[in-house]
Amino acid sequence: MADSKTAPVSDVTASSFYKSDAFGPANLIDGGKDFGGWITDAGKCGGAWVAFRFAEPVLLGSVEICNGFIEEEAAKTRDDYYFHKRAREITISFGAAGPSSIEATLEDSKEPQTIPLNPAAPVTEARISIRSVYDASPGGTIKPFDVLGLRQVTWLMR
Numbered sequence: 001m002a003d004s005k006t007a008p009v010s011d012v013t014a015s016s017f018y019k020s021d022a023f024g025p026a027n028l029i030d031g032g033k034d035f036g037g038w039i040t041d042a043g044k045c046g047g048a049w050v051a052f053r054f055a056e057p058v059l060l061g062s063v064e065i066c067n068g069f070i071e072e073e074a075a076k077t078r079d080d081y082y083f084h085k086r087a088r089e090i091t092i093s094f095g096a097a098g099p100s101s102i103e104a105t106l107e108d109s110k111e112p113q114t115i116p117l118n119p120a121a122p123v124t125e126a127r128i129s130i131r132s133v134y135d136a137s138p139g140g141t142i143k144p145f146d147v148l149g150l151r152q153v154t155w156l157m158r
Contacts, residue, residue, distance in 0.1 A: 057122035061158035069149020
């Protein structure tokens with residue numbers, strides 16, 4: 001969607017985050033698609049969520065998600081993507097306006113993934129809830145830490 005405009009996010013909250021604000025949900029909107037982001041250590045990661053409040057009501061067209069947390073320093077010596085769990089099945093909900101939820105499956109990929117959205121009316125908030133995770137590397141050679149990460153979330157308006 002080359003002509004789409006990024007929706008203005010005013011606040012980001014999460015069910016939990018790992019250790020400190022250095023891994024907090026605000027990192028999901030800092031423009032960093034390659035490294036960093038949000039990490040949660042919520043049990044097996046099922047039920048973890050991150051919520052976005054928009055500065056004004058927006059009519060969303062899609063959301064772009066960069067799956068998996070990558071620590072910049074560790075990535076210099078290993079493929080850090082597989083050392084953290086990654087979101088597999090997610091639910092995107094919009095609060096009172098629009099459909100109650102949209103379910104999607106993310107690929108186990110470092111590349112940005114775009115999910116089409118079609119809420120019936122402008123929304124002031126959106127939530128991504130994690131229903132399941134990728135918890136192994138291809139071939140099972142790396143067992144990830146018991147944390148889940150996302151690098152970047154960009155909401156695009158219609």
